[in-house]
Amino acid sequence: MIRLALFGAGRIGQVHAFNAAAQQGVCLKYLVDPVTSTARQQLAERTGARIVEAETVFSDPSVDGVIIASSTDTHADLLLRAADAGKAVFCEKPVALDFAYVTDIVRKVEASGIACMLGFQRRYDPDFRHVRERIAQGLAGTLEHIIMTTRDPAPPPIDYVQRSGGLFLDQAIHDFDMARYLLGEEISRVYAVGGCLIDPAIGAAGDIDTAMITLTSRSGRFVQMNNCRRAAFGYDQRLEAVCSKEVLSLGNSLQNNLTIGDARGFTRSPPQNYFIERFAMAYRLEMAAFVARLRNGETPLAGIRDGLEAQRLAEAARESHRTGLPVDIAPH
Amino acid sequence: MIRLALFGAGRIGQVHAFNAAAQQGVCLKYLVDPVTSTARQQLAERTGARIVEAETVFSDPSVDGVIIASSTDTHADLLLRAADAGKAVFCEKPVALDFAYVTDIVRKVEASGIACMLGFQRRYDPDFRHVRERIAQGLAGTLEHIIMTTRDPAPPPIDYVQRSGGLFLDQAIHDFDMARYLLGEEISRVYAVGGCLIDPAIGAAGDIDTAMITLTSRSGRFVQMNNCRRAAFGYDQRLEAVCSKEVLSLGNSLQNNLTIGDARGFTRSPPQNYFIERFAMAYRLEMAAFVARLRNGETPLAGIRDGLEAQRLAEAARESHRTGLPVDIAPH
Amino acid sequence: MIRLALFGAGRIGQVHAFNAAAQQGVCLKYLVDPVTSTARQQLAERTGARIVEAETVFSDPSVDGVIIASSTDTHADLLLRAADAGKAVFCEKPVALDFAYVTDIVRKVEASGIACMLGFQRRYDPDFRHVRERIAQGLAGTLEHIIMTTRDPAPPPIDYVQRSGGLFLDQAIHDFDMARYLLGEEISRVYAVGGCLIDPAIGAAGDIDTAMITLTSRSGRFVQMNNCRRAAFGYDQRLEAVCSKEVLSLGNSLQNNLTIGDARGFTRSPPQNYFIERFAMAYRLEMAAFVARLRNGETPLAGIRDGLEAQRLAEAARESHRTGLPVDIAPH
Amino acid sequence: MIRLALFGAGRIGQVHAFNAAAQQGVCLKYLVDPVTSTARQQLAERTGARIVEAETVFSDPSVDGVIIASSTDTHADLLLRAADAGKAVFCEKPVALDFAYVTDIVRKVEASGIACMLGFQRRYDPDFRHVRERIAQGLAGTLEHIIMTTRDPAPPPIDYVQRSGGLFLDQAIHDFDMARYLLGEEISRVYAVGGCLIDPAIGAAGDIDTAMITLTSRSGRFVQMNNCRRAAFGYDQRLEAVCSKEVLSLGNSLQNNLTIGDARGFTRSPPQNYFIERFAMAYRLEMAAFVARLRNGETPLAGIRDGLEAQRLAEAARESHRTGLPVDIAPH
CATH class of the missing domain: 3.40.50.720 (NAD(P)-binding Rossmann-like Domain)
Structure with a gap:
């Protein structure tokens, strides 16, 4: 037990x-x-x-x-x-x-x-795992660049914004982690722009609600991330891994399988709302991984060091946004 | 010239x-x-x-x-x-x-x-050709059954209904022809039900606006057709050819490539409206085929005999609908 | 407790x-x-x-x-x-x-x-519930006809076929039930054709592997069912409810949200395989409904009488297939 | 005449x-x-x-x-x-x-x-027009950021690369133009990274095959462009305009409406290949616009000044890629 x-x-x-x-x-x-x-x-x-x-x-x-x-x-x-x-x-x-x-x-x-496992549940999501494994198995060819989209359904309350650490650390950190995870190498340069396009109150709280981030990896591959506090249709969580033999596109997980046809055309439901629902299986699998670590020493997919490295990228993005310049990350 | x-x-x-x-x-x-x-x-x-x-x-x-x-x-x-x-x-x-x-x-x-070519333009539509060729080339395996859907955007004017020959002859005839064309053999039994579910005026004019038809081919394969004078979203023209190795599904041809995401979810445009637009390329290709017939004797995909046979099925469907019983079609 | x-x-x-x-x-x-x-x-x-x-x-x-x-x-x-x-x-x-x-x-x-509840779990599936509720709430307008598709991933073992009661009773019964459930009225006429197109061993066992069924309801609405023991891509479970204001199309529930783009085009995963997986949530909800029945008397969505009525339709389909004629179902 | x-x-x-x-x-x-x-x-x-x-x-x-x-x-x-x-x-x-x-x-x-009209045919493409008009009419709310993807089916011959002016000027110029067109304002800052990930011969010819570009507009809105000389599935031409009330996603225009279902899942065809085919209608409409300019003085959607401004952005991207720094574009 x-x-x-x-x-x-x-x-x-x-x-x-x-x-x-x-x-x-x-x-x-x-x-x-x-x-x-x-x-x-x-x-x-x-x-x-x-x-x-x-x-x-x-x-x-x-x-x-x-x-x-x-x-x-x-x-x-x-x-x-x-x-x-x-x-x-x-x-x-x-x-x-x-x-x-x-x-x-x-x-x-x-x-x-x-043993210290970190809650990057997205690494356990079956969809993201599928992308990772297809690349790891060589089916997709060489991974060349990645486009990632994370948009919340709506901005969080201002008091949450104030203690969240900001968009880069609070929301984009999962994307920074996924970039490292899929590339299998570290990032050497970060460029980020961002602003308050949705709600000036977020700006007044010292944060931004929209960011576009470009990562360059040590070996010279690229990642584009767009992060936003709102998508009109709900939670937007997508990824495109462009490989030499396949383009792997992860779409949103919709609420149901119904298409409604009427005079406007064909309507599918909004995506699952929100991360608790979208990543329900990922949370289950990461907790199982923690138990497997305790039971038989299996290494989990994300350790505390991964938390440090993702946060380093968030820091760099914040710095880049502040200075308007790309930030280099020295090997460490 | x-x-x-x-x-x-x-x-x-x-x-x-x-x-x-x-x-x-x-x-x-x-x-x-x-x-x-x-x-x-x-x-x-x-x-x-x-x-x-x-x-x-x-x-x-x-x-x-x-x-x-x-x-x-x-x-x-x-x-x-x-x-x-x-x-x-x-x-x-x-x-x-x-x-x-x-x-x-x-x-x-x-x-x-x-030379007498009949205007079954659907045989020339690149999508339907694609289905036919995939089967003919053996890629899809053996064709086992077909589901066909034809629904108009809206019922025609009553005066058109009156001189149209009725739903079976006016609208479903293209589906009867496609059934014969894809199966590559004749139909031996027809069962049709139908009624006036959309507009009683159509019934008053002696016609129906909805029909469900079942065809059995000589060799014992099956076709289901559903024909209707209205689809809420516009012109509905689809086909599913169930083969042993592949299921070939022909979807509607939409008006554009835009997806609108909003609080309702994700909306694609209605289909092209109506057959003149949907089959624009098919009409071009069938006229080119007529010219090719004149120029170098190439046999077109549909001759006057095909018109006769499709109409025979429409007659059988009408009879079945009238009597409530399946109608056998003797070899002729 | x-x-x-x-x-x-x-x-x-x-x-x-x-x-x-x-x-x-x-x-x-x-x-x-x-x-x-x-x-x-x-x-x-x-x-x-x-x-x-x-x-x-x-x-x-x-x-x-x-x-x-x-x-x-x-x-x-x-x-x-x-x-x-x-x-x-x-x-x-x-x-x-x-x-x-x-x-x-x-x-x-x-x-x-x-209290006697019957295991028609599909009535509890959120997707099918969604269709039912959209109609019940009047959002979709009047339900006019239904097209239903049920195809197994592959034929069952022959010894299962032998004691299954046959395709109509074993597989199509869920569709018969759904037809009654969505229409909200009884069926008055059944026409069924069928045959052995996939595996002659099924025929040798006295069963069929493919059936096309037409139902006419008391009030004159129509249902087309196509039932098959195989779809090349796996479990095929779809429904289209054609209503006056909306066409409600229930697609298959796919295994993941990944699209693989390569020289062949864009490939989505096969559907969830098989009913245990596809209807996992439905099984959970129907058991919750049984407990709710025990706890506070809430009427479940399907009682033993529904089992009888669905089976009556399966019997009629078998009779129609045997005789080649439509079978009338008298009010009872 | x-x-x-x-x-x-x-x-x-x-x-x-x-x-x-x-x-x-x-x-x-x-x-x-x-x-x-x-x-x-x-x-x-x-x-x-x-x-x-x-x-x-x-x-x-x-x-x-x-x-x-x-x-x-x-x-x-x-x-x-x-x-x-x-x-x-x-x-x-x-x-x-x-x-x-x-x-x-x-x-x-x-x-x-x-009168001098420039061949930015994409402005005339019905899909892109649709996006523009939905924004112009206020249906989509405020445009906040744009994600653009342009990937060729395969790298061009090296002798074409050599006289093309490079990826930014040859390929990305249409995206620069579209960014200005949709935003309705000028760009103030450009950041570009890029490299040779597909074919070293392109690098040897002094060009790159992959680029990620970030634009900041005068009023502080953002555009992310990813440009590449290859997509495994063919010509990749997409756009996402994120607005306050709608997210407008323009997908690829596929070759046909067929879905092939087999053991791999569901496969749709590759996109139209290549720009001549994809933008056939756009080319028709821009020539009609030129004639309309001659006939009755109607202002076309793109003039020679637009060519200059798009090229200015390509120049800035090249400079950014060379220096590793963002490039500011002063009002002019």
């Missing part, structure tokens, strides 16, 4: 809790969340977890792993405590908003030797 | 006139239409044709072929006169509304030895 | 078992299956059910409902025993292969007053 | 010749091409044009307009001669490869007061 503890009873915490609890031979033993809420109570009841303080988790030798899905400002401290206690960790991204601090934390976590 | 004469300056006559005149080494010498109209006048001017009486056409030895695109009730007489005059004919379907009469005309035309 | 017992540890039994056990406040107490197998053992372990004899189930007053997913020849007896014991039943279709016998069983079950 | 003269009997010259000659009241009087070839001879015969020297064209007062479709290095001289002779011009892009020279020529042509 694998025993897990969860930090954070919010939306993504609930997803992880149910996915963990649904696995054979896995028990969600503890739930830690400082806020007394109905959600916390119900989550504990439905998963059989006990609501405790963090201390209980880290001092219980029967706990095999912890899932960190609490607010971003608590991630670093929990990672360090898990490292001290020798607990394997599944941590939601980002480790922290401040990059220098993240660098420091990652060094300490790595030094501790604990 | 190939010299042609056209009977009928209406909509389909104009299509044939321009397609004939646009061909290298082809001259549309005469235009015959009893009604003095601006359309007739303009058509003559734009194609360089002279407006004459039928007699002039049939007595001019320089005329190589005649295009019969006048009203249905004139087809038979013009066919007989062309047969007498030894002129090759391109004739719009049907030969006549009365089947016994058609049988008689076809016998006489065939006896005359003139 | 709702306590359930399951008969049958086969493929569909497992689906129901997990779906039942995954529900809050539901306990799968018993599992009955005469065959000692690893599958039975594992299913019991994973759902916490006890393996018992049928007698235990029917004599335990704490059992609220039974799920009959055992082989078809046991359905009728279990239904009668459940009726005697006053247990609510969820029963897989068909009740039995012999129609007269089914009529008798249904009468007895209905007389007993027990 | 409008009398035209054509310079250049090559592929695009032939397209213009037939489109010009097919118009009512238009006569292609002269054809000028220094190379004696079968193509030149046939074109003259089929359009009725006389093969003459340039002098004849410019000294014939009956010539209303000239079509310049000869090799790029002759464009400037012919433009100046047409300006001197007061002939209206339809000129293929680019005016010349050297930007400073182009600036000079444009100034002189504009000073002459002749």
